[in-house]
Amino acid sequence: MIGEISHLLSLSAVLLLSLVLIFNLFFSFNQSHSNQLILSMRLFNQACWLVFISFGIYIYLAISDDFSIAYIANHSNSQLPIFYKVTSIWSAHEGSMFLWIVFLIAWSFLFINALDKNHPLKKPTLLMLSLIILGFLLFLLITSNPFERILPFGAIEGADINPVLQDPALAIHPPMLYLGYVGFVISFSFITAYLFHGDFKLDWEQDIKNWSLVAWIFLTIGIALGSWWAYYELGWGGYWFWDPVENVALMPWLAATAFMHSLFASSKSDVLKTWTMFLGILIFALSLFGAFIVRSGIIDSVHSFANDPERGLYLLSFSGSITLLALSVFAYRLPSLKSSKLVVSGSKESFLSMNNILMITSIFSIFLGVTYPLIIESINGDKVSIGPPYYNTIFAPLILIAAVFIMISVDALWQRSMSLRSLFITMAIPTFLSFVSIYLIWAFASVFSLLAYIGIFSGLLIIFSYINRIINNFFNKKYINKGSAVAHLGLGLLFFAVSMNSIFSYEKNLNLAPGQSISVNESVQEFYFKDIRVFSASNHDVISAEVSLLHDGKEISLNPQKRKYATRGQITSESAIHASFLKDTYLTIGDQLENSSWTFSLKINYFIKWIWFSAALMVLGIFLTIFKKKAS
Amino acid sequence: MGDYFYALNSTSNSKKIMKKQLFMAFFLVLSSAAFTQIVYEFENSAQEKRFYLLISEIRCPKCTSGSIASSDAPISRDLKNKVYELILDGSTDKEIKQYVSERFGAFSDYRPSLSGSNYILWFGPFIFLALILAIFFIRRRV
């Protein structure tokens, strides 16, 4: 009964949104424009509230174990803690789509109501948002209905969710990611509305700047959480796998980064507007593409929801139509968008343009990596595998060079060539320090990997040039853009940490019986396999190895485990990690051999904490930018 | 293998012991590898590095995605052992990948070969870059 109410509320929202569109597109009553807008806003807001309440009821249904609803029966269980009953809602396709839509509506609701009622773009933006929301609500209710019942009696108990999913980081990761993805519907709709409206004297950048920054924060956090979870859970010590689903989250993030940089430029001066508009549309288009890829079932990924082509076709045609609509308006207005000024080479605009060009190319390389296997398989059935070798060769150099352009652009001038002299002054010391560091690192590491060293160099260059700039500006009492500095320091640190990790990290596979001990190398002086125990915990049985290590003089105790969960009989492997400042000692237990010894996989991962810290820095930097006091 | 665990839900002591043994036995592998303490011991560190790099570039034939380095599957273990043997035997990286591809298919290699349509894959981004640069330099107004 309650489920039906929730269902009905969502259906009513569909009706109201349809009314909004029909009124504005087909009928023009003999009412003033402002009255029609007021009516439309009322209908829209009511529709939003209906869905919010509908979702709220759905959460109640999940908490109260209503197993007559198929989705809740399939993904939740009465024994789950309340927190995980709620998070089970977004553990599979229908529920996570519902959440996606709720966030889409939340962003739209907040933005459209915050827009001044006399803002000329309010109505076109409202229509665009209504159209997008309506399309997704219909998708949900027609092809992926979370309200479907198990008839006639419902299930007595739910299936347990995958124990792997009962993890706080993994539970929060989708909402963060979705908040990021759908947040860019604002820039998408507003820019399309602006282009449609055609008044190019309007200032549009300020209206969406902070909204986009917030969405960017969520997207960054979402990606970082996923990466962090994968690191400690999957037992391999890797944090990025170039899995198609990871890639489709990375592409909007890259577009958003390029967009933000372009937006700052175009809001200050009359340049790069065309780029900014295109990028603003591209971000959400890539989010839509991501939703399609993940939910249509055409991709082989451990992440993807198992789905049928019908859903894929709907998503494809709907996303495609929306994107085509926006891009058509963009293409139509393109001639009018030309700036009156020519881009001067060596100017700030030129560096930012180069950055945009390189970032778009890097997005394209990921896009190609994701779609190429699909293309080839559909043409002649061949299977191609694309992974780190491809992305490290193609994507990494592009992004590193793009970052260098951003760095140079900070001290460049608007519409004037940067003199070689000033370039030299800003970059000389950082470049010198970077080379010296590279030399020292090489001497210490005695490993050579061109890509890694370029990464280290690029990262250090960014870090040193920002420190240089901060010190300089501080002593000359010049303005320091804190948000930008912190975020870019984070970026430089990311490049540095990822590259150092790839050079210094190593793995050892060991084979020991309980009670045995071995000296692995100079760094891992002792590896002592004390004991192996079997015991029971709340809903699983555990095999736990007690290992004591002497690593670089420090004694570390690790307990890697194998677990068997009662409900589904699922076996998982829990790695034991000791995270210190410079490195992580990462131990996973493997199989037992006939002579009762066990295999262990010992990974020493360097600079892992620095990677997480760099993500935090970037988020902090964006945060500071949002709350930057306007320069008087 | 799930059949082994029918006994696991009972509570008497001897059954508990049997249950523990069965749980442990689940992870038992019949192995023909010598029981050395350092598995994958090499003659020099260059070989070791080659090994760990290779296994990160060979795809697990049984998994949805991922390399044999990141996989626990029995076939991944077999493949790792084979790569190890081949390195000690003196095979080159290319020969090893060839060996694996002959048996498990061309998609075992995460580094697509530079041949045929794969040119689009490897050079596509650069052609794209050239195109965008051309558009930009011709327009010069942003």
Next chain:
Amino acid sequence: MNQSLRILIILLPIFILVFFTKILLVDEDLKLSSFEAKNFPAFELDDLNGRSVQSESLNGIKLLNVWASWCITCLVEHPFLTKLSKNNVEIIGLNYKDSKSKANSWLEKHGNPYLFSIYDPRGDLAFDLGVTGAPETYLLIDSKVVGHIQGEMNQQKWETIFMPLIQQATQKK
């Protein structure tokens, strides 16, 4: 220039749309029929009764089924294999990483649909064939491997994957 740029901006998404529609609707059979035929790897192994296996015994049209006594899913496909063998389909077993005694008891207990089973305790032949686990089934035609099914054999896979290949081969003769 401007005009062509505008057209490009519109055409590109349309192109991508059409492409993905095609991918979504791609014929499933196309994916499965792209198996490259290869020669059966050389081997020197005995069967489960201790007799050495001759390569001639692989001639003709035969199925090679990878199985083991420890493999649960093999039990699931077993009835179907038995049905096939009763319908004059010749099946050779490849006993994978198993012990002779356990394998023979398993056959005694559940029935033996195989002409004989190659005993591959270390999985060497299986490795050369590209076996990724049990159960798997290969289609052999004149000692060439022309088809491969991962996972359990069933009516649907038999009809959609192997039968077309068999028909093709018998027509050629």
